[in-house]
Amino acid sequence: MEAKFSTPVNRLASRVGGRGVTKIDAVAQASANVETLREDNMTCIDQNLEKLGNLLSSTSSYSESAVQELYDTSNSIFGTSALFGLDALGRGAYSLCELLSQFELAEVWNAAAVKIHLDSMGVLRKLNSADDAAKAAEIVKSLFNLVQHFEAKTAASG
């Protein structure tokens, strides 16, 4: 089949322009609306942190399903943390996702590396003031270094 090109009607095109809500107003209202969900989402984040701990305790060797569940849970934390001011926790969760996706590729398991992430994420959950930003950034950097180290080690071992 040869590639066929067409120009369909863009149904959104008529909705942008001079009418409607400005970006400043829209973003302010959307942010205020999202803020009403803070409590539920904080609970959800804490439950997911606890779930990660339980999953780690029950995993002693590589298991595709266990790694996937850890990954999904961590990814869920990553998806919402920054919306509620927990940027560093989100980056820690991203680092754990990166580590777990490497486990999946290499079919390996390293409980210590996961535990370091979970302990650090527990700390990052509590570091949410501007004064803590430098400390939080340092922790996140260490986690990313750990993942890079793991990646290099896995690549070297073929």
Place this chain on the structure above:
Amino acid sequence: MIRRPNSQGFCLDLATASIMIVGDKANEQDILAQMLSGFGVTTIQRRASASEALRALLNETFDLALIDGEMKGNDGYELVKDIRRQTKESLRCLPIIVIRGHLKKNDVFKARDCGANFVVAKPLLPQVLFDRIVWLARDQRRFVECDTYVGPDRRIKAFGPPLGMKGRRSDDLSEHVGEATEANLSQDAINDLFG
């Protein structure tokens, strides 16, 4: 360098728009619904699975779909592909934003090839969603259909973001040059340029 207005200058009128949110995480659906509501959207439908979403999309016309790429079993990306295979043009060409969190190396191609208008990374902040919807509304990419891909032309770097949007290539000269502001050069003047 051409100075273009940024997206701050655009207004969105989504009061009568119909938008579908598809994802299997209720809290993330709530967040998206609240953002859209803040943008003035009143008709928001939510579906928790790809099959439910496709059924609804076949029965009604939507202006935009926000699809979580990470639903169980990569259903999000598959749903986009299914939509792009439909015969009804209004559904096949539906503007789609896929939202994804961490992307595994194996899934990079799935995200690129599914046929979504945009794949946007989490955390999805309200300003990012607003920008993407404005971008989508001003998107003039052609729609491509071939054996291996159906969706908007992916060669976006050839022309950069739409006029007025921020982005890596937003300072590129525009293809929309507009009317000439001075008289054309005469043939003699052109000949002089080449010595």
